[in-house]
Amino acid sequence: xxxxxxxxxxxxxxxxxxTCFKDNQLFNxxxxxxxxxIHSGEWFRIISHGFVHGDGMHLFVNMxxxxxxxxxxxxxxxxxxxxxxxxxxxxxxxxxxxxLHDVIRYRNxxxxxxxxxxxxxxxxxxxxxxxxxxxxxxxxxxxxxxxILFGGLYLFYCQYMARRGxxxxxxxxxxxxALYGFVFPALLKxxxxxxxxxxx
Numbered sequence: 001x002x003x004x005x006x007x008x009x010x011x012x013x014x015x016x017x018x019t020c021f022k023d024n025q026l027f028n029x030x031x032x033x034x035x036x037x038i039h040s041g042e043w044f045r046i047i048s049h050g051f052v053h054g055d056g057m058h059l060f061v062n063m064x065x066x067x068x069x070x071x072x073x074x075x076x077x078x079x080x081x082x083x084x085x086x087x088x089x090x091x092x093x094x095x096x097x098x099x100l101h102d103v104i105r106y107r108n109x110x111x112x113x114x115x116x117x118x119x120x121x122x123x124x125x126x127x128x129x130x131x132x133x134x135x136x137x138x139x140x141x142x143x144x145x146x147x148i149l150f151g152g153l154y155l156f157y158c159q160y161m162a163r164r165g166x167x168x169x170x171x172x173x174x175x176x177x178a179l180y181g182f183v184f185p186a187l188l189k190x191x192x193x194x195x196x197x198x199x200x
Contacts, residue, residue, distance in 0.1 A: 005087055006070035010063050013117060016051040017059045027052060032099055032114040034106040046103070050095045050117040058116060066121045069128040076131055082188050090184050094123025098177035102170070119173040123181030126151060130182050131192070133199050154178065 020027040032049035036042045053059035074087045098119020106112035129137075133148035158175035186193040 003071040003074035005084055005091075006067065006074050009070070009091065010067060013051050013053075013063060014059065017053040020052050021055070027115075028113075030115075032102065033110075034103045034112055035108065035110040037103055038107040046096050046099045047092060049099070049115050050092075050120050052115040053117075054115060062117045062121050066117065066124060069121075069125050073124050073127050073131075076128075080189060080192070086188055090123055090127055090181065091120045093184070094177040094180050095120040097180040098122070098173040101172045101176055114170050114173065116170070116173075118170065119177030122174045122177035123184065126178040126181035127185050130185050130196055133196065151178070151182070 016030070020030065030045065030048040030052045032045050033042070037045050053062065070087075070091075073090065074084060077086045077090075078084060095117065099114075102112070102114055128135075129147040129151045133151075134146045136144040137147045137150040138144055155175060155178060158171045158178070162171040162175065186196070
């Protein structure tokens with residue numbers, strides 16, 4: 001049960017992101033630009049923006065988090081007999097769902113641009129929390145706390161920062177990607193929701 005898709009996605013994201021670091025034209029072609037999506041029909045941007053990152057740290061944090069939880073989720077879907085295809089739907093579905101808010105809100109804002117795989121990565125992370133809510137996750141990369149507690153704090157933080165504004169992070173993408181990831185396993189296999197409740 002080798003997590004093949006996890007490594008393929010990481011490799012593709014790293015290659016494309018590093019290429020875009022040096023190629024501003026390609027960066028602008030792939031970035032999420034709701035104005036271009038709605039008015040020019042460039043719907044590919046809903047997926048392509050997840051392969052583009054602003055800098056090396058942005059790329060590293062997203063891909064390290066994805067590597068940490070992506071392997072587990074890909075193997076878990078295989079274990080539950082769901083199949084690896086479901087992992088791809090989780091990842092890219094999270095990317096799409098996380099983008100919809102911005103596509104609607106900024107559809108007439110020609111200046112708006114968003115990049116990064118954070119929505120998809122949040123979806124994978126929260127699916128892992130759903131399957132093992134009491135597994136420890138490092139808060140601030142140092143303090144181990146139960147995943148379910150981390151998840152609650154994470155969602156609260158995303159909503160607080162989205163309303164506050166003032167930074168360049170797309171907190172709404174994190175929030176909606178996380179919600180999607182949390183419900184996704186139960187939608188595929190409803191008995192997993194019963195298993196989730198047994199943890200409490």
